[in-house]
Amino acid sequence: MSRKLTAVVVLMGLVTFAFGLLFLAHASQTAYSFHWRLRSDNAVRTTARAEDFRISTSSRSHTDQFHLRYVFRVPGEDTDHSFSNDIWFIDQGDEVDVPRDVWDRSRERGEIDVEYLESDPAVNQPVEARRGWGTVAMFAVLGLIMVVPGALLLVGPLVGRRRRVRCAIATEPTGPFVE
Secondary structure: OOHHHHHHHHHHHHHHHHHHHHHHHHHHHHHHHHHHHOOOOOEEEEEEEEEEEEEEEOOOOOOEEEEEEEEEEOOOOOOEEEOOOEEOOEEOOOOEEEOHHHHHHHHHHOEEEEEEEOOEEEEEEEOOOOOOOHHHHHHHHHHHHHHHHHHHHHHHHHHHHHHHHHHHHHOOOOOOOOO
16 A cells, blocks of 8 residues: 555544544433433522524424423522533534323423533533433444444554565565575
8 A cells, every 4th residue: 555545544434433432422411411410419490581482394204393491590590501512512402302192281381490500500401301312322323333333443554564575574584594
């Protein structure tokens, strides 16, 4: 393999490996924040003001999905907090999907029960509509799918080069008959 091609393969491996690590990091952060920290005793429950109710229809399953936004305040603070669905630096919106009965009840009452971390109110979610493991699993699988080939692309050319060097050294003539 030429040096240019080796450099391109190693660069592709590095980029693939790096994106895979980002996906794995996001899956780990989501699992840690929303599935472990909020499940522990650190979660505080409060009532949030529910607003902006919306229904959309899934193009795949042709089923209705129920969305809403909510806002709450932590006692002693003047800052409003809401659901945040950011993936890295990309804002995915502040709507949350909830089951129909929660959506109906929240629309009727104008409020929804949420849980948040006392130490970090940005980590919050509705009590009856907790985040599922689907997103975590998807990012973990995508991360692994990218990390493994990326690592092989990084290591492959280096191992092949080392093997060629060893073969070249082993085939050099040595001994008393070499001039």
